[in-house]
Amino acid sequence: MTRKLRNVAAALAAGFVMVIGAGAATLEEVPSIKEIMGKLNKGPDSLVQSLKKDLEVDPIDWNVVQDKTDEIAKYAGYMPKNEPPQGDKESWAAITKKYAGTAKKLAKAAKEKDLEAVTKAHGTMLKACAKCHMEFKP
Ligand code: HEC
Secondary structure, eight states, rough: OOOOHHHHHHHHHHHHHHHHHHHHHHOOOOOOOOHHHHHHTTTSSHHHHHHHHHSSSOOOOHHHHHHHHHHHHHHTTTTTGGSSSSSSSHHHHHHHHHHHHHHHHHHHHHHHOOOOEEEEEEEEEEHHHHHHHHHHOO
C-alpha cells in the first residue's frame, strides 16, 4: 500500500468509527428539554407538580410516590445531556447537574419513605424554575 492509500484507508476507518459513534448517541435517545419540561413541570398533571397531591394523601401511598420519583429522577437526569438553547454552557452543566442531583435525592428519600427529606427535595425542585429559566429559556 502506498502511503497515500494508507492515509485514505485510515481516514475511511475514522469516518466509520464516527458514524458508529453517532448511531450510539441516537440510540440512547435523550429527550429534548421541551419534552423533559412537559413530563416534569408543565401543568398540574406533570410529574413534579402532581407529586404535591400524592404527598397530601394520608396515609401516603409510597408505591405511587416511589414510581413517580423514579420517573422524575430519570427525566431530570437527561437535563445535563442536553445543550441549552441559550446561555453559558459551563453554568448550564452546573445547574443541570444540581437539578439532577436533587431529583436523585428525592427518589432516594422516597425509597426510604423519609417524608421530611422527600418534601425538602420536592420543594427545591419546585423552586428551581425561575433561576434556570432566567438564564437559559429563550
Ligand atoms: C435546570 C433548568 C430548568 C429548570 C430547573 C426548569 N426549567 Fe423549564 N425550561 C428550561 C429550558 C432551557 C426551557 C426551554 C426549552 C426550549 O425552548 O428548548 C424550559 C421550558 C419550559 C416550559 C416550556 C415547555 C414547552 O412546551 O415549550 C415550561 C412550561 C417549563 N419550562 C416549566 C418549568 C417549571 C414549572 C419549572 C419548575 C417547577 C421548570 N420549568 C424548571 C429549563 C429549566
